[in-house]
Amino acid sequence: MLKDFLDIPRRNAAYRANRTSDFLDVEIRAGKAEILEQARRCMGCGIPFCHAYGCPLANNIPEFNAAVCGGRFEYAYKILSLTSPFPEFTSRICPALCEASCCAGLPSQPMAVKQTEFFIIENAFKNNLVRPRAPQSRNGRRVAVVGSGPSGLACADRLNEMGYEVCVFEKNSKAGGLLRYGIPNFKLEKDIIDRRIALMEDAGISFEYDVEIAKDVSLDFLKRKFGAVCLCVGAEEPRDLKIKGRELGGIHFALDFLGSQMRYLLREKDGLEISAKGKNVLIIGGGDTGSDCLGTAIRQGAKNVVQIEIMPEPPAERDASTPWPMWEYKKRTSSSHLEGGKRMWSVGSCEFLGEGGNVRALKAKRLSWKIENGRPKSFEEIEGSEFEIKADLVLLCMGFTGVKKSLAAENPELELTARGVFKTDAFGAAGIPKIFACGDAANGASLVVRAIASGRNLAENIDKNFATILQ
Ligand SMILES: Cc1cc2nc3c(=O)[nH]c(=O)nc-3n(C[C@H](O)[C@H](O)[C@H](O)COP(=O)(O)OP(=O)(O)OC[C@H]3O[C@@H](n4cnc5c(N)ncnc54)[C@H](O)[C@@H]3O)c2cc1C
Known part of the structure; x- marks a missing residue:
């Protein structure tokens, strides 16, 4: 042993094997x-x-x-x-x-x-062991959870379990946030989310769909009706690539592409709004979102897919700069990368080139990175290294810059951090009475497990520190 x-x-x-002919x-x-x-x-x-x-x-x-x-x-x-x-x-x-x-x-x-x-x-x-987590009794306090991504679901689940009456408001027609409309089916099939939501409803949590807070219903209204409002709205603002030619057709943010595929699979739409079928696809950004776009583009029947990354190629094994037990800096290869496409590193984007109003290529440059202690520190463009990458569909997968600008603009009293997310104290309070935030909306774009932990922590903090003042 x-x-x-x-x-x-x-x-x-x-x-x-043969997995690219379906989305399972x-x-x-x-x-x-x-x-x-x-x-x-x-x-x-x-x-x-x-x-x-x-x-x-x-x-x-x-x-x-x-x-x-x-x-x-x-x-x-x-x-x-x-x-x-x-x-x-x-x-x-x-x-x-x-x-x-x-x-x-x-x-x-x-x-x-x-x-x-x-x-x-x-x-x-x-074996029917997973049962609704209903409380033994209710404490008469009401909490609104805005957003049904993993942080909102975790926050609602824990508050409900502790006896709060919880209502989740979601702008989409279904729950899950990025679990449903970002992460492709081939990583997470959506009936897995439906199964959990049914349990949460049975436990007494109510869900209001197609309601966008700060647009359909104001935050002030929620504050009047609920003892606390938890903003679990994610970090939805995508990072743009403002180079020449950005206005050309065929250049889309990753989530518009992934969301279009998801809405089609969920039968929320009759067809794909953005399709990679028969196209030369260029994915800008070498992270997980880019990898999800790669797998989706291949399944849609793309002619060719190239994924470029500004950073240099990481080492194949754990780098000495991130010794055990740290999260290792190393090259990661997803199931989608094994399915096809070409990956390129140390590539900078100069200009989109068009034809008839649509993108036809990216003019790119090779970069030379200075490495310090195993980690990339700074780069210089390699002179004369310009080259073109053919593309009639470009997907921008360069991360997120914080909470949606429109939501922040509607509520200027909520302070934002340098990462563009809600500024919160150690208890998750967002600076004005009754308002709290968690998940990507408070910490910046991260991971599902961190969003779940953040939602649970917020629920516990509200119960420990604010319960008596909630009405
Ligand atoms: C393409 C992609 C793939 C990813 N893959 C992985 C992965 O494999 N593993 C992993 O761990 N992490 C992954 N992540 C990261 C992970 O999905 C996020 O960190 C996580 O979902 C954040 O959870 P959240 O609840 O904070 O926000 P979100 O999941 O973004 O949920 C926010 C919710 O709030 C709703 N909302 C926003 N504004 C309003 C409003 N005004 N009114 C009402 N509702 C509103 C949104 O519609 C959404 O449902 C991925 C991210 C992306 C983009």
Whole structure:
């Protein structure tokens, strides 16, 4: 048992062959026997950094692994659900910060924590162990949660469990935020979200869809009707690329492209508003959003896809600048990258070139990066390195600059930070009475697991520090 982490190899994620002809989940899941074996690898651990350092939810990973090893799957689910409200989301799409800080990663390969988490939660659903988290009694206090992304859902779930009456306001027609309208089906199928929302409704949470706060209903109105208002509105403002030719047709923000695919799959729209079919697609931005656009463009039948990144190519393995147990700086290859397309690094964008009002190419330049202590510090353009990348569809995937400008403009009394998100104190209070913020709207664009942790923390803070003044 003690040396299992050396003797048993880690099971890496495996993907379906021929997966690009559909939008279904790409992963081949481990079976019970494999998961039992993988969980055993955890049992020789001395100090679980995964729990205290890696996981933002502080999941009790060694404890649920021990329960799985003993075949006590219901107990494993109980341990997992103590800290994690939605393991069905994180076990599919979390980059697994816990695995980067796993002790076994030092001499060997880290635990396959995410795969065990998936097994525990899906086994719990299969055996009807996942029940609505309704409170034993209500405390008569009402809270409005604005936004139904992972932070809003986590905040609503925890407040409801503690006895608050919670209403979630969402501008879209369905719940989930980026879980639904950003992250593609091949990473997270949407019936997984519907299944959770049904449980939350059964637990007594109400959802109001197609209501945009600050447009359809004012924040002041919510303040009058509720004891507290939690802004869980995400960081929706995309970073633009303001170079010559930006006004040409065929240049879109990533979320307009991904959202169009999602709305079509969800039958909210009859056709695709933006399609990559038969096109030369250029993705600007080498991160996760770019990778999701790549997988989507390939499934839509793109002729050719190129993904460019301004930063240099990271090292293949953990760089010394991010030693264990830190989140490692290294090159990441997603299931979409394995499906096709070309990746290029150290490429700067100079100008979009057009024809008949539509983009036809990007004029780009090679960059030379100065590396200090293993990390890129500054760059110079390489003279005479200009080249063209053919493109009749360009997708801008360069991150987000904060909360939607329109929402911030409607509520100038809410202060913003340099990252363009709501300024909050240590308790999540946003500077004016009754208003709180969490998730990407308070911390800047990040990860689902961090949004969930932030939503839960806000709910706990409201209960501990503000409950008596809420009416
Ligand atoms: C393409 C893409 C892929 C990603 N992939 C991953 C991944 O694989 N793993 C991962 O961990 N993270 C991923 N992320 C990041 C992750 O999705 C976000 O960090 C997370 O969703 C943030 O949660 P949130 O609740 O703070 O905000 P959001 O998910 O953005 O939710 C905000 C919600 O608020 C609603 N809203 C906004 N304004 C209003 C208003 N005025 N009135 C009413 N409702 C409003 C929005 O419609 C939305 O539903 C990805 C992000 C993108 C863009």
